[in-house]
Amino acid sequence: MADNDTTDGSDDEVNDEAAARTGGDPAEMDLDELREEIQTIDREIVELIAQRTYVAESIAAVKHEQGLPTTDESQEQAVMDRAGDNAQRFGVDDNLVKAIFRLLIELNKIEQNHYAQTDGQRPNWESDEG
Numbered sequence: 001m002a003d004n005d006t007t008d009g010s011d012d013e014v015n016d017e018a019a020a021r022t023g024g025d026p027a028e029m030d031l032d033e034l035r036e037e038i039q040t041i042d043r044e045i046v047e048l049i050a051q052r053t054y055v056a057e058s059i060a061a062v063k064h065e066q067g068l069p070t071t072d073e074s075q076e077q078a079v080m081d082r083a084g085d086n087a088q089r090f091g092v093d094d095n096l097v098k099a100i101f102r103l104l105i106e107l108n109k110i111e112q113n114h115y116a117q118t119d120g121q122r123p124n125w126e127s128d129e130g
Helices: 011-022 031-066 073-089 094-117
Strands: none
Touching (some): 031 094
16 A cells, blocks of 8 residues: 555455455465465565665665764654554554564664775675675
8 A cells, every 4th residue: 555545454455455466355266376476475575675775775875975873763763663553554463563674674774884884885695704
């Protein structure tokens, strides 16, 4: 759902959205179709993480250029608050969603610190070096 969507995230609305995504009622899909849908969602989640990371790298560049610290606790709290609100909106365990967002924030902080220490070089996550 888009940010400007005025729906309340009730179970019926979430189920309707799932039905629209899959082309039918998930309860009527077979196991292979459901697993295929999970694979699609997983790919989309990774794509969104990559997009979020790209934006966070841009934030790191701005912070570096402006001499701002990597950590902004008020912004982190705002992200966590939004995550909890969105979890409640969609009927998902807010503690679970907040834990995922805490990991995303920590990943972005690592990347931002690395950016600041290496004048704009991205971390090489595939390297065996620390």
